Amino acid sequence: MEALKQKIIDEGVVVSDTILKVDSFLNHQIDPMLMQEIGLEFARRFKNNGVTKIITIEASGIAVALMTGFNLGVPVVFAKKKEANTMAKQFYTSEIKSHTRENQVTIAVAKEYLSADDRILIIDDFLATGEATKGLLNIINQSEAKLVGVGTAVEKSFQSGGQRLEEQGIRVEVLAKILSLENGKIVFG
């Protein structure tokens, strides 16, 4: 998606060979018009797949997921990050490795918002190692809902999370695929 790639070129900050900072329009400050364009594009790609619900993880996945849900006309559920000791049996939970902190994080979705009849689209802002997506897949599997696919605004494909999902037969739609951040240079795929 050209508008997103251009925004990354204009405002993205390459912090290291593996870290791209897009705090000015996606992860801290949000550009609502760009989010709407992203939502429209995901809706275009998944409109014939009978999606009944979108799932994402708080906090930075919410904007992208909300606009996709708005354009597909379906509800959005955001998994909550919790401390393990606050978990109750009315939640599906999964452990994920945090990519910013060193500890594990528990993500949780209330059982009442996922059912075996649901056709779920996972939407997130970033796909890197795929740890967060793996946690959502685990939760979807517990609910026996059907996974339609995964949509990510940005993929850092050199961290191989997307490839591993596709090797499992999962459809992955990426709006801006980044092959490399080496030497401070953003290389799109």
Place this chain on the structure above:
Amino acid sequence: MEALKQKIIDEGVVVSDTILKVDSFLNHQIDPMLMQEIGLEFARRFKNNGVTKIITIEASGIAVALMTGFNLGVPVVFAKKKEANTMAKQFYTSEIKSHTRENQVTIAVAKEYLSADDRILIIDDFLATGEATKGLLNIINQSEAKLVGVGTAVEKSFQSGGQRLEEQGIRVEVLAKILSLENGKIVFG
């Protein structure tokens, strides 16, 4: 706003005399169409006030704030909840009392996203004791930006946060004002 009040009547769960659970459309699962209606209504109320930026707090404020930003055509910044020891000097920070946990939470906004020229609208999902809003006001004051007003989807007016803001001369716009949750009954104002 009738659509929001009706949704609260249909799906809200009165957990106690002070706690209303609206997880099915606002705080965990999100209804994007209702969020758009809410955003349109806030935009209608604040469209002549020269708002340049919207500020909210992660995670459940993001959906309401995003749709308001979408309809006003301005960026949205969400304050991040952090542990105090991860704070760096490029952030404005404020301590707020958490209403769900017993500890204090630090909220943070990167300095680069607030300037003295900004006219800020605070948008949140809930206004209760006003602790979260007070934290945002503190951050806005540090940045020397001008506050235009506060918009909240739901106010629990019996917890007096809105009243205290208005006593400071702050404009507070509420879409669904709840006077009481006593005896399991939702009384709107």
